[in-house]
Amino acid sequence: MNNLARVIGPSPSEMSIEQLEEAIKREHSRVARGLEGGAYSYGTKKRKAKVSSSKTTVAKRLEKKYGMSLEEMERKLELLKKLEDAQREKGE
Numbered sequence: 001m002n003n004l005a006r007v008i009g010p011s012p013s014e015m016s017i018e019q020l021e022e023a024i025k026r027e028h029s030r031v032a033r034g035l036e037g038g039a040y041s042y043g044t045k046k047r048k049a050k051v052s053s054s055k056t057t058v059a060k061r062l063e064k065k066y067g068m069s070l071e072e073m074e075r076k077l078e079l080l081k082k083l084e085d086a087q088r089e090k091g092e
Contacts, residue, residue, distance in 0.1 A: 012020055053061075059070050066073065 009023075010019075012023075015023065062073070063069060
């Protein structure tokens with residue numbers, strides 16, 4: 001355990017304010033020198049562009065979700081349009 005404390009160093013709560021300020025300054029200058037030397041951060045990963053689903057995949061998902069074929073959905077939508085148009089004409 002003592003070897004670990006020697007390698008890592010004291011925790012911030014074990015340091016005095018002056019020691020903590022000095023440690024922060026050293027770390028800041030170490031990072032600044034690294035960035036000047038051309039280093040870059042490995043902290044962020046590049047995200048892949050989101051790929052949209054193919055029309056076939058979307059169609060299969062809809063068929064599964066509603067439990068009917070696309071042709072049946074189309075017929076029902078056409079019927080619904082006709083009913084809405086009839087109601088509009090009736091209301092005018």
